[in-house]
Amino acid sequence: MSLCIPAYQAERHLQATLDSVLAQSYDDFEVVVVDNNSSDRTAQIVAGVRDERVRVVRNRETLPIAENFNRAVRQSRGRYVKLICADDTIEPDCVAEQVRVMDANPDVVLVSVRTDFIDDAGDVLRPAKGLRGIVGLQSAQQTVRRVIRSGTNPIGPPVAALFRRAEFDRCGGFRGDLLFPMELDLWVRMIQHGDFYGVPKTLASFRIGSGSMTALTSARSQLGQQFEFVRRVVRNPCWRISTADRAIGVAAIFDKQLRRDVLFLMSSVRAARRRRIDGSAGHPDASPATHTGPRNDVRPTEDPFLEGKMQWHS
Known part of the structure; x- marks a missing residue:
């Protein structure tokens, strides 16, 4: 079992992520941290x-996000892999529950859990999200049909998922041409080769960062990439997506985009309120210049897609 953590400018939350990973009740695992040439305290x-299960790889140059995610997974040695962004966390029984499902179901290639959405400070924005309509053992066809009709990502972000390394290699890993639905694109390609299983327990936390790339990227761009993802799935004859499925999904996409915008607004408002409170108390982190969220360190000549993680789930 390999737990892979791609990290870039991750000093703010990385320790909490590592603590949650090393606190797992399941103990037969390695942790692979890939530092994407960070310049902060990562x-x-x-x-x-000080844990012999942790192995660190440092990139000599900063890679685009999809390449860095792929490098993290390809450095792994386990049969099963879980990728955890460097500001997310997992509950102590998360890996044990997911490995148990994989061991008991050899045809399952991907297993996911429900996820709390949290803000910069770790407070819950929305509890127990994901897996609507896909709890338990699901065929690939049922799962992908639900994905299209949902207008979003019911399978969940990387922190919610665990997959077989062999299937990751077989489908070619993450692709970087559609960044916002990047992991959903991988999940769909992966389950072409097996079944999906949804564990109806909330065992992961996904951070909605106020300074994340998604928070600073237009809704129009996010919608465009989501529609392109849907078109690609519909064009694949193996999924047999009906006109009704697509119509329901198109309507849902706009609703989910609005919900995403509200979530990021809530996170930003909370962060601003904390800064005001900290500032009035003379807190050293009161100045926005001290924040180390993924987007804040982008220079005008840099590609913003080098940084952070994709945050578009709802």
């Missing part, structure tokens, strides 16, 4: 971890 935080 390297020092990882160097301070």
